[in-house]
Amino acid sequence: MPELPEVETTRRGIEPYLLGHRVERVVVRDPRLRWPIPAELPDTLRGQCIEAVERRAKYLLLRTRAGTAILHLGMSGSLRVLPAQTPAERHDHVDIVLDSGLTLRLRDPRRFGAVLWTGEDPLRHPLLAKLGPEPLTDAFDGERIYRLSRGRRGPVKNFIMDNHVVVGLGNIYANEALFRARIHPSRAAGRIARERYAKLAETAKTVLTEAIAAGGTTLRDFTREDGNPGYFRIELKVYGHAGEPCPECGATIRQTVIGQRSSYYCPHCQR
DNA sequence: AGTGCGGCCTGTCCGC
């Protein structure tokens, strides 16, 4: 599923094809995403020039003078840039056709994604207004999460995956960041020292930065039919490695369920 | 306010 690094790589991949281009038409083949695609979106977006392609958390923002399209890829969504006449396949739900003859095509088999529209400041949109800081900015640091964590009794893994605390730490990168910080995923968030949170903020930044860099080096050609976003081949040290030896100490990596999510950790390194 | 969890979806994999 697209996590923050994939979304950021997608943003960088599609941006050159969108920026400064006018929307010729919008084709909605299936409006049934997480929320229905607003019926008026095609008419509203048509004729608009795309002035910016931004990302906030895992939302992509296509800014125009009239308003902003808000896209989310959910778990299975992907965006590609194709010649507009390329036949749509199964699960290709939306086309944003540009004056260049290319189209931005959204595919989302599981339809957990979203395409919304707002005429106001998108950062004030209900879905975005209460989000925590971006993980790769100075607003996210150990001090902040240490403060927010006081009194929290739930597992630290749930805590750092909470979008009000920090955005963009999905299941995979939460597992990896906790491993690198040597923190046990089910430890109560409120019972972790300040210095350990400083370390966690640092490892979270590092793992996300590495993943974005990997996305850059393996950058798919977004204009190609097979330019299909997938997992980045960064080296995941614990995620998906249950039963294998820990790369640090050789103990067997364990898998458990925390907050209804698969969690991987080294029982020896992580406390 | 914090926490837990149901629900939305479909492709993939497993066991029978």
Add this chain to the structure above:
DNA sequence: TGCGGACAGGCCGCAC
């Protein structure tokens, strides 16, 4: 070989 069922997962929104 076919088929049912479990599983995966972001994240909203509700219940406690």
